[in-house]
Amino acid sequence: MEYKFRGFDAVGNKGWVYGDLVHNKKVTKTGLEDRVMVGGYEVVPESVGLFTGMQDCTGRDLYEGDICSISCFGRLIYAKIVYIDFKAAFYFNDEGSTYPIDYASTIRKVGNIYENKELTT
Numbered sequence: 001m002e003y004k005f006r007g008f009d010a011v012g013n014k015g016w017v018y019g020d021l022v023h024n025k026k027v028t029k030t031g032l033e034d035r036v037m038v039g040g041y042e043v044v045p046e047s048v049g050l051f052t053g054m055q056d057c058t059g060r061d062l063y064e065g066d067i068c069s070i071s072c073f074g075r076l077i078y079a080k081i082v083y084i085d086f087k088a089a090f091y092f093n094d095e096g097s098t099y100p101i102d103y104a105s106t107i108r109k110v111g112n113i114y115e116n117k118e119l120t121t
Contacts, residue, residue: 004051006063007036007043008114017041021048047114050083052090052101056109064090067111067119070104080113 005021019039025032026042036045049063056062066081070092079092081101091098111119 005038006047006049006051007038007041007045008047010042010044012041014041017043044114049081049112052081054090054101054107056107058108060109062107062109063112065113066109067113067116068092068104069108069110070099071106072099072104078110078119 004018006016006018007021009015009017017039022037024035024037026035035042036048037043038048047065049065052062052064054062056068062068062081064081064083067078068081069076069078072092077092077094079094079099082091082093082098083089084091084098090101092101092104110116113119
């Protein structure tokens with residue numbers, strides 16, 4: 001699997017940036033502060049998502065934090081992609097229920113938890 005990340009640019013209004021994930025410090029007037037960078041750009045930490053290694057039915061890469069419409073168990077549901085550490089795998093989460101990502105027969109990305117919070121309620 002290719003390890004790449006995405007994050008929402010925190011400084012230059014570049015939108016989504018992609019690449020390696022780096023945690024480091026920046027110098028401010030008050031001292032050193034933590035920062036998170038993706039592809040050389042400082043990003044909003046809560047926007048960072050890991051590439052799943054999969055694409056949706058239209059060919060778009062899927063990342064942790066994406067919200068998708070999925071056909072699963074014969075019904076259409078909306079769920080976000082989450083990574084479960086102790087299972088070391090990506091899953092869909094739908095209001096507390098989790099499904100292995102490969103259970104879905106059709107996946108279409110409709111948004112993400114950073115820009116489309118209204119889709120997660």
